[in-house]
Amino acid sequence: MRLSAILVAASAFAILSGCSSTPTSDQNAAPVTEAKPMTAPGPTAAPSVTETPNTVNLTNQQPPATPNNELTDPKSPLSRRSVYFDFDKYDVKDEFRGLLQAHATYLNRNHSAKMLIQGNCDERGSREYNLALGQRRSDAVKKTMGLLGASESQMESVSLGKEKPRCTDHSEECFAENRRADMLYSAGNVKEF
Amino acid sequence: MLKRLILTALCVTVCACPALAQLEIEIVGGGAHQIPIAIYPFANEASLPTVTSTIVTADLQRSGRFHLLETGNPNPLPADMSQVNFSDWRGRQADAVAIGGVTQAGTGRFEVWFRLFDVIKQEQIAGIAFTASAPQLRATAHRIADAIYEKLTGDRGVFSTRIAYVVKHGNRFELQVSDADGFGATAVLISNEPVLSPVWSPDGSRIAYVSLQNKKPVVYIQRLDANRQMTLANFRGSNSAPAWTPDGQRLAVVLTRDGGSQLYMINADGSGVRRLTNSDAIDTEPTFSGDGQWLYFTSDRGGTPQIYRMPAAGGDAQRLTFDGSYNVSPRVSPDGKTLIYVARNDDGQFHVTAMDLGSRQTQALTDTTLDESPSFAPNGKLILYATEVNGRGTLAAVSIDGSVRQRLSIPASDVREPAWGPYVN
Numbered sequence: 001m002r003l004s005a006i007l008v009a010a011s012a013f014a015i016l017s018g019c020s021s022t023p024t025s026d027q028n029a030a031p032v033t034e035a036k037p038m039t040a041p042g043p044t045a046a047p048s049v050t051e052t053p054n055t056v057n058l059t060n061q062q063p064p065a066t067p068n069n070e071l072t073d074p075k076s077p078l079s080r081r082s083v084y085f086d087f088d089k090y091d092v093k094d095e096f097r098g099l100l101q102a103h104a105t106y107l108n109r110n111h112s113a114k115m116l117i118q119g120n121c122d123e124r125g126s127r128e129y130n131l132a133l134g135q136r137r138s139d140a141v142k143k144t145m146g147l148l149g150a151s152e153s154q155m156e157s158v159s160l161g162k163e164k165p166r167c168t169d170h171s172e173e174c175f176a177e178n179r180r181a182d183m184l185y186s187a188g189n190v191k192e193f
Numbered sequence: 194m195l196k197r198l199i200l201t202a203l204c205v206t207v208c209a210c211p212a213l214a215q216l217e218i219e220i221v222g223g224g225a226h227q228i229p230i231a232i233y234p235f236a237n238e239a240s241l242p243t244v245t246s247t248i249v250t251a252d253l254q255r256s257g258r259f260h261l262l263e264t265g266n267p268n269p270l271p272a273d274m275s276q277v278n279f280s281d282w283r284g285r286q287a288d289a290v291a292i293g294g295v296t297q298a299g300t301g302r303f304e305v306w307f308r309l310f311d312v313i314k315q316e317q318i319a320g321i322a323f324t325a326s327a328p329q330l331r332a333t334a335h336r337i338a339d340a341i342y343e344k345l346t347g348d349r350g351v352f353s354t355r356i357a358y359v360v361k362h363g364n365r366f367e368l369q370v371s372d373a374d375g376f377g378a379t380a381v382l383i384s385n386e387p388v389l390s391p392v393w394s395p396d397g398s399r400i401a402y403v404s405l406q407n408k409k410p411v412v413y414i415q416r417l418d419a420n421r422q423m424t425l426a427n428f429r430g431s432n433s434a435p436a437w438t439p440d441g442q443r444l445a446v447v448l449t450r451d452g453g454s455q456l457y458m459i460n461a462d463g464s465g466v467r468r469l470t471n472s473d474a475i476d477t478e479p480t481f482s483g484d485g486q487w488l489y490f491t492s493d494r495g496g497t498p499q500i501y502r503m504p505a506a507g508g509d510a511q512r513l514t515f516d517g518s519y520n521v522s523p524r525v526s527p528d529g530k531t532l533i534y535v536a537r538n539d540d541g542q543f544h545v546t547a548m549d550l551g552s553r554q555t556q557a558l559t560d561t562t563l564d565e566s567p568s569f570a571p572n573g574k575l576i577l578y579a580t581e582v583n584g585r586g587t588l589a590a591v592s593i594d595g596s597v598r599q600r601l602s603i604p605a606s607d608v609r610e611p612a613w614g615p616y617v618n
Contacts, residue, residue: 052377053370054420058384058406116408125543126521126535126565127389127610128434129491129498131410132447132454132475135431139452157449158409158431163387184408193408 070106071190077102081183083141084176087122090136092144100141103183104150111154113187117141119159120166120182122175127161134159137181213360213367214603216375216588218255222598227260228345229287235307236270236294243330245295245305245337252338252352252374256575257597259345262287270294274310274317282312289318289345293337295330302326305333309341319344331376351570355614356577357381357391357400358588361607368402370417373570373613375601381415382422389610390434390566394441394461397617401425401435401444412446414461425463436479436488437461438505445469445479445488456490469507481505482525489513489523489532500534513548516555520546522566526573531593533558533567533576545578545591558595568613577601577611 070076083096092100107113119134119141138157146152167174184192230253235246253259262285271277271292282290293307306322319340325333332353339350351373360367366388371378382388384406391402394414401414404422410433412426426432430449437444441461448457448466456469456476470476474494481488482505489502492510497518503510514520519537526533529550536546536555542562548555561580568577575597577590582600586607590599602608 051418053379053381053417055380056382056415056420056422057380058382058386059365118408125519125537126478126491126498128447128478129475129521131431131433132477135449135454136475139449156409156429159449160387160405160410163389163405 069188069190071185071187078106083137083181083183085137085179085181087175087179090133090140092140097144097148100144101148104145104148107145107150107154110187111151113154113185115145115150115155116184116186116193117155117157118164118182118184119157119161120164120178120180121162122178123162123165123170125162127163131159131161131163134161134181137179141181141183213369213378213380214606215378216358216371216601216603216608218375219600219602220255220257220598221600222257222596225596227258228289229260229262229285230289230291230341230345231262231264231282231285231287233264233270233290233292234266235292235305236272238293238295241295241303241330242327243334245330245334246293248331248334248374249291249307249338249341252335252350253341255374255599256342256350257592257599258342274308274315277310279310279312279315287312289341291341298324303330305330305337307337307340309344331372335372335374348574349572349616351572351575351613351616354571354616355397357393357612357614358579358608359388359391359610360603361387361586361609362605368400370400370614381417391610391612392435392437393612393614394437395439395615396441397615400612401437403433403435412444423463425461426457426459426466428466434477434479436481438481439483439485445481447477447479456488470503470510478522480524482529483527484529487525487529489525491521491523500532513550513553514555519543524567524569524576525550526569526593527571528573531573533569535564535567535578545576547593547595556595558591558593559589560598561589564589566610568611570613571616575613577613579609579611 071078073079080099117138119138121130121134142155142157165178167177186193232246232250238245250261254261277290290312291307291309296304298304303325304322305325308317309319311318323333335352338352342350354373355370356373357370360369364385366384367380368382368388369378369380386405389403391400393400399414399416403410403412410431412432412435413422414425415422426446428448428450432448434447435444443458443460446457446459447454454475454477456479458467458469472494474492476490476492478491479488485505487502488505491498492501499512499520500514500523501510501512517536521535523534532548532550535543537543543564544557545559545564545567546555546557563581565579575590575592580589586609588601588608588611
């Protein structure tokens with residue numbers, strides 16, 4: 001259906017591009033021309049119908065299932081994956097050192113494990129600038145993890161900016177929830193990214 | 194690392210989906226000096242699916258630069274200059290009157306003509322006949338509006354151009370393309386993950402954008418006539434903020450692969466990555482001047498985010514904004530004379546703001562307070578931007594002098610990240 005529409009449009013364009021348009025000249029009206037010479041092109045060929053753009057649809061892809069192990073067991077500290085930041089701040093607070101130490105130790109014990117650190121921001125201002133600010137948060141987590149002994153090559157720090165807020169109210173509690181970096185694992189049969 | 198272009202083949206559902214919800218355009222402020230004009234109904238147009246004069250009138254009305262006078266529906270309609278009552282229109286203070294008609298020109302084809310008259314001089318100042326198939330009638334009407342607009346304002350019209358924007362409905366994100374009047378919206382990308390920062394290639398055939406479909410920002414380029422994404426930049430870390438060079442051969446992008454958000458150049462096929470900035474700060478939101486000589490960008494190297502520019506060939510950056518602690522998202526007018534950006538004022542409101550690059554004088558252009566992502570129309574007269582009204586993301590347009598204002602919204606959806614396409618004809 002879409003294809004046939006395009007074919008119709010294309011053939012219409014082909015027909016029209018092969019014929020120059022002419023000023024009207026019927027019995028009642030003088031030819032439609034410029035009273036003054038036009039600097040722009042005069043009588044013009046019909047505009048082409050812009051082809052309907054094609055669609056890429058990604059919504060049918062299934063998310064992978066997450067198996068249960070020490071990374072996902074709620075009793076394990078490794079199931080805690082979020083580091084929170086103060087307003088306009090990008091340094092990792094001391095209260096998260098213990099958590100990051102547990103993750104650094106895990107990465108050290110599991111050299112095939114990979115971690116994706118996603119930085120997030122609260123919601124005000126430019127989307128792209130917020131991407132850069134979120135990057136500062138994920139970079140800070142990665143740097144701290146490195147200082148705690150994790151190998152840089154096992155970690156990638158990226159940013160989601162303000163695009164994936166966990167909380168969407170316009171409240172200070174909500175903004176605080178969104179000033180966050182999350183740690184995702186690709187380890188064994190855990191495929192979170 | 195990634196030297197060659199990766200073609201990502203994707204399952205594509207060719208949708209038999211109904212037409213997408215259309216942008217509804219509401220005019221919320223008109224220009225101070227509107228040109229009074231009357232557009233007669235076009236002869237024989239009423240029986241066609243596309244009513245030409247209605248589209249022409251709506252285009253001119255929406256521009257904010259015309260005051261449309263009622264013509265009624267006289268029978269017969271004036272078919273040439275001798276049938277226009279100029280003294281009557283002079284009395285109604287019209288500057289210009291347009292007449293037109295549609296005639297069948299073979300099977301499925303039409304000739305659409307119009308004439309534009311100067312009421313004071315009583316002479317024809319424009320007249321064009323187009324040959325069109327039925328699906329081309331709408332585009333033909335936009336061409337007529339463009340011709341009238343250019344004749345009477347001296348500026349090129351943008352009624353035949355297209356716009357792109359992102360619609361968020363629940364957790365579904367669609368990058369859509371429509372005509373400048375919101376008609377004919379089509380999704381070029383449908384995803385459950387956010388899409389942002391779309392930018393048109395200078396020839397209008399491709400859109401570069403950032404998608405989070407892979408758990409991180411990756412820059413893709415998509416041809417509008419092809420149903421696949423091409424990965425432009427997918428390096429370690431984040432990849433974002435694409436900006437085409439005016440020749441369409443290369444793009445500036447923001448990468449974090451070497452630590453921090455920095456500006457890089459990359460060929461449009463994904464090859465030839467070259468680092469442009471070397472700062473400890475955030476450098477982002479690059480955009481080229483129309484002549485390609487300057488690269489404008491946002492940086493917090495001075496402590497707060499401000500607008501800078503540097504020679505595109507490389508060299509020292511020069512700071513341009515000094516008022517306030519938050520100036521972001523630069524765009525340069527096609528003539529290179531005006532910089533627009535989003536400024537946060539002392540009340541915490543975000544306004545699209547214009548700076549005359551000659552005098553460096555600045556002016557907030559909008560009465561909306563959460564503005565983002567401004568984008569120039571290709572004639573430099575209108576700015577399309579995203580904002581929030583009643584808690585919902587909406588698009589708005591404002592003229593470069595701040596006098597003309599429009600809202601463009603889709604009911605029950607958030608609309609954001611607008612990008613005005615180039616002239617293509």
